[in-house]
Amino acid sequence: MALHNRIFVGLMLGAAAGVTTNLLAGGTRTVEWIVSYITDPFGQIFLRMLIMIVVPLVFASLTLGIAGFGDLSRLGRVGAKTMLYFLLVTLLAAGIGLTLVNTIRPGDGLPSEIKERLLLTYQGQAQDSITRVGQTGFGIQTLVNIVPRNPLKAAAEGDMLAIIFFAILFGVALTRIDKERSRTLISFLEGLLDVTVVIIDLAMKLAPFGVAALIFSVTSRFGFDLLAKLGLYVATVLAGLLIHQFIGLSLLVKIFAKLNPIHFFRSIRAVMLTAFSTSSSSATLPTTIRVSEQELGVPRQIAGFVLPLGATMNMNGTALFEGVTVLFLAQVFGIQLGLGAQAIVVVMSVLTAVGAAGVPGGSIPLLILVLQTVGVPGEGIAIILGVDRLLDMCRTVLNVSGDISAAVFVTRSEGLPLEVPGALVLTGAAAEPAN
Numbered sequence: 118m119a120l121h122n123r124i125f126v127g128l129m130l131g132a133a134a135g136v137t138t139n140l141l142a143g144g145t146r147t148v149e150w151i152v153s154y155i156t157d158p159f160g161q162i163f164l165r166m167l168i169m170i171v172v173p174l175v176f177a178s179l180t181l182g183i184a185g186f187g188d189l190s191r192l193g194r195v196g197a198k199t200m201l202y203f204l205l206v207t208l209l210a211a212g213i214g215l216t217l218v219n220t221i222r223p224g225d226g227l228p229s230e231i232k233e234r235l236l237l238t239y240q241g242q243a244q245d246s247i248t249r250v251g252q253t254g255f256g257i258q259t260l261v262n263i264v265p266r267n268p269l270k271a272a273a274e275g276d277m278l279a280i281i282f283f284a285i286l287f288g289v290a291l292t293r294i295d296k297e298r299s300r301t302l303i304s305f306l307e308g309l310l311d312v313t314v315v316i317i318d319l320a321m322k323l324a325p326f327g328v329a330a331l332i333f334s335v336t337s338r339f340g341f342d343l344l345a346k347l348g349l350y351v352a353t354v355l356a357g358l359l360i361h362q363f364i365g366l367s368l369l370v371k372i373f374a375k376l377n378p379i380h381f382f383r384s385i386r387a388v389m390l391t392a393f394s395t396s397s398s399s400a401t402l403p404t405t406i407r408v409s410e411q412e413l414g415v416p417r418q419i420a421g422f423v424l425p426l427g428a429t430m431n432m433n434g435t436a437l438f439e440g441v442t443v444l445f446l447a448q449v450f451g452i453q454l455g456l457g458a459q460a461i462v463v464v465m466s467v468l469t470a471v472g473a474a475g476v477p478g479g480s481i482p483l484l485i486l487v488l489q490t491v492g493v494p495g496e497g498i499a500i501i502l503g504v505d506r507l508l509d510m511c512r513t514v515l516n517v518s519g520d521i522s523a524a525v526f527v528t529r530s531e532g533l534p535l536e537v538p539g540a541l542v543l544t545g546a547a548a549e550p551a552n
């Protein structure tokens with residue numbers, strides 16, 4: 118069976134078992150035990166298998182991508198195109214979110230007793246995130262921190278923007294030294310990249326089981342009653358994500374990459390499923406790179422450059438979610454946000470989406486910051502925390518799909534072909550012809 122089908126079966130089985138367990142025995146100690154000692158640890162092991170290769174993968178693929186460009190003017194051109202595309206697509210996403218939330222106005226009708234109860238139930242969690250914002254902040258220092266003082270420390274801490282900065286600099290420097298000397302380093306990095314690919318394949322063999330375990334852990338403990346209470350808000354976010362994913366990206370892929378959208382989405386099924394179940398762009402990155410190369414034919418050089426940048430900086434789903442959530446909470450608290458304030462929300466959503474870490478709930482601390490900037494109480498985040506995991510899973514799918522749309526766009530705009538290499542397909546997906 119093809120890999121994406123196996124992951125899909127894992128997802129469905131995990132969800133079905135989780136929802137049934139939730140309905141029959143939700144909240145009991147047995148369920149807590151199963152999650153704490155069986156499914157969650159197993160899911161975490163799968164996640165760690167993916168995350169542990171992200172740093173070497175990002176470093177090797179970015180450096181090689183840049184070194185492969187040869188001249189710096191090409192790097193500048195590809196870099197500028199990539200950034201511009203990220204910016205426009207994220208702006209579009211935030212715009213879709215804002216239009217929907219202004220039209221549907223899900224916050225107007227939320228009964229005040231539900232609001233109070235949610236604020237009370239999740240205030241501890243909200244406070245943790247607020248403290249984190251206080252510690253890390255977001256401002257000029259965020260910009261300074263992109264330049265690492267110690268690249269090894271950045272790598273050890275998984276500080277993606279700093280790793281990316283160092284890798285770009287390293288790649289640029291590599292193009293400037295004597296060819297004789299750079300050859301050794303380049304073949305070392307190529308070897309490193311090949312090793313990460315083998316580890317990814319190994320991790321993806323675990324994927325169907327890991328995904329089932331992760332989904333079981335979420336669904337067996339999920340407060341489904343909350344979904345009904347916050348139904349309109351959840352529906353607004355999901356509608357926005359669906360519109361951007363299937364209409365917005367389809368048009369972009371068709372217009373800019375001259376690619377059939379159905380072929381595009383069919384090819385990236387394994388990526389979407391991995392993103393959905395891990396809620397992490399970073400953990401999905403190895404799969405994103407592998408699938409883009411093997412199923413869509415994105416050249417290694419472009420994939421290695423655009424996708425690591427995208428996993429960290431291009432978060433369409435997150436920007437859309439942030440825009441909707443800020444306006445929703447403003448509506449709940451009866452705060453009027455005029456056009457000027459809404460423009461600030463859009464800009465802040467785009468900026469914080471760039472700064473958010475590609476991990477589950479990575480955007481929550483920064484979202485609090487956007488709330489505070491426009492005068493909505495940060496504690497208000499408590500109202501949506503109970504449903505955030507579900508929204509996180511969905512917005513991460515859009516985040517990674519947007520990255521791949523950027524990769525196919527850049528490939529085409531560089532006049533390169535999107536050709537799938539022969540039989541070399543992601544392990545397990547070999548049976549599936551790439552269209």
Ligand code: ASP
Pocket residue numbers: 396397398399432434435473474475476477478479480481509512513516
């Ligand atoms: N989980 C998201 C991602 O990894 C980030 C977020 O929106 O919280 O892409």
